[in-house]
Amino acid sequence: xxxxxxxxxxxxxxxxxxxxxxxxxIQGLMEQxxxxxGRVDGLSVSHIEIEGVxxxxxxxxxxxxxxxxxxxLHTTTxxxxxxxxxxxxxxxxxxxxENILAFTDDYRIxxxxxxxxxxxxxxxxxxxxxxxxxxxxxxxxxKEIGKALEFNVGSGVESSWxxxxxxxxxxxxxxxxxxxxxxxxxxxxxDLDVFEKFMQxxxxxxxxxxxxxxxxxxxxxxxxxxxxxxxxxxxxxxIRKLAQAPDKEKASREIFSExxxxxxxxxxxxxxxxxxxEAKIAKYLDAAKx
Numbered sequence: 001x002x003x004x005x006x007x008x009x010x011x012x013x014x015x016x017x018x019x020x021x022x023x024x025x026i027q028g029l030m031e032q033x034x035x036x037x038g039r040v041d042g043l044s045v046s047h048i049e050i051e052g053v054x055x056x057x058x059x060x061x062x063x064x065x066x067x068x069x070x071x072x073l074h075t076t077t078x079x080x081x082x083x084x085x086x087x088x089x090x091x092x093x094x095x096x097x098e099n100i101l102a103f104t105d106d107y108r109i110x111x112x113x114x115x116x117x118x119x120x121x122x123x124x125x126x127x128x129x130x131x132x133x134x135x136x137x138x139x140x141x142x143k144e145i146g147k148a149l150e151f152n153v154g155s156g157v158e159s160s161w162x163x164x165x166x167x168x169x170x171x172x173x174x175x176x177x178x179x180x181x182x183x184x185x186x187x188x189x190x191d192l193d194v195f196e197k198f199m200q201x202x203x204x205x206x207x208x209x210x211x212x213x214x215x216x217x218x219x220x221x222x223x224x225x226x227x228x229x230x231x232x233x234x235x236x237x238x239i240r241k242l243a244q245a246p247d248k249e250k251a252s253r254e255i256f257s258e259x260x261x262x263x264x265x266x267x268x269x270x271x272x273x274x275x276x277x278e279a280k281i282a283k284y285l286d287a288a289k290x
Contacts (some may be wrong), residue, residue: 002041002042002070003041003042003070003072003098003099003152004152004182005017005271006041006206006269007152007182007183007208007268007269010208010268011041011268011269012264012268012269012270013041013042013208013210013268013269013270013271014040014041014042014255014269014272014282014285014290015036015041015042015043015044015072015210015268015270015271015272016036016037016040016043016044016271016272016273016274017028017043017044017074017271017272017274018044018045018046018060018278019045019046020046020056020057020059021060022056023056023059025043025066026059026060026063026253027034027036029060029063030063030064030067032278032279033064033067033069034067034211035281035282036076036282036285037067037068037069038279039282039285039290040044040069040121040272040285041269042069042070042071042072042099043069043071043072044073044074044271045060045064045071045072045073045074046074046089047073047074047075047076047111057073058073058091058094058097059095061073061092061095062095062099063095063097063252065095065096065097065243066102068121070098070099071095071096071099072097072099072100072101072154073088073092073097073099073100073101074101074103074105075088075100075101075102076102076103076127077102077103077126077127080091081126081128081227081256082126082130082140083129083140085127086130086134086139086140088135089130089131089149089151090134090145091150093134093149097151098150098151098152098153098193099149099151099153099154100154100232101153101154101155101156101185102127102153102154102155103155103156103219103281104112108288113157114247117247119151120134125179126220127153128153128179128180130157130192131151131153131180133178133259134148134149135148135149135150137146137149138262142233143215152182152183152256153180153181153182154181154182154183154184154185154210155176155181155183155185156186156187157169157173157184157185157186157187157202157209158186158190159187159189159198159211160187160191160194160198160199161195161202162193162194162195162198162201162204163197163198163201165201165202169250170201170205171203173202173205173207177205177207180209180236181207182206182207182208183208183209183210183268184202184207184209185210185212185271186209186210186212186236186267187200187209187212187229187230188212188213188214188225188229188233189211189212189259189260189263190233190234190235190238190259191235192259192262192266194265195211195263195267196266199267201264204240206268208268208269209267209268210267210269210270210271211263211266211267211269211270211271212270212271212273213256213260213263213270213271213272213273215233215256215272215274215275215277215278215280215281215284216238216242216252216255216256216276217248217249217252217277218241218242218248219239219242219243221275222234222238222239222242223239232272238255241254241255242255249254249280250260253283253284253287254287256287257284257287257288257289260288260290272284
């Protein structure tokens, strides 16, 4: 319960993510993660279900728990009925998972479409109805499951609106909190001024907000994010710094450290997305004094 306890104590939490490992690679992954043991409050593991792929999300979560990490199961709800969601949660509970991060595929709460927002709300409501049954010690068909199961559930939120965050998004966040959401994970943060305005808007909700921080290693990565995630998401001054720096890794760590320093005064934690830099997470934690 390291992650939940840190949230309750209002500590500045640090989480990161890994991809599920195929069976023969789990040991190597655990050895790599051993370098950051005690320095992160949770490790998010994406739930992958691809026919013919042996990668086992729950097995990876179990291995993390055995190595004294607090796994966070990153699951999706789209195209899954209540029985499928229940099966996922029961397997997760058996592996010692206590934290869930739920999305509909890669969808985050956004306010530019009422139709999309309502789809997200209805879809995630399905998950919370399953959680309510499990919390009462029964399955969705009313049968006893032997013990009550409790999960700490987080959801995604779009933070790049700043002060212009739509009222629809605010209303949706309120509904998610009423259903049982325990924390929100934002979309990637690169502009601290915009993020501060967003945090001022959501502060009255009094719920932990964790900022997603991507480890940017090159200007090319920044351009890719701006093309495929959101135009202008990575500010031009960051792209210039990476492009002009003689030591790209040093510049990358400086950008990361500056973001973390600013975020410590704005929200309750950071979620680090390494994108291929898993082996270097410890160096970035050192640079940011985490």
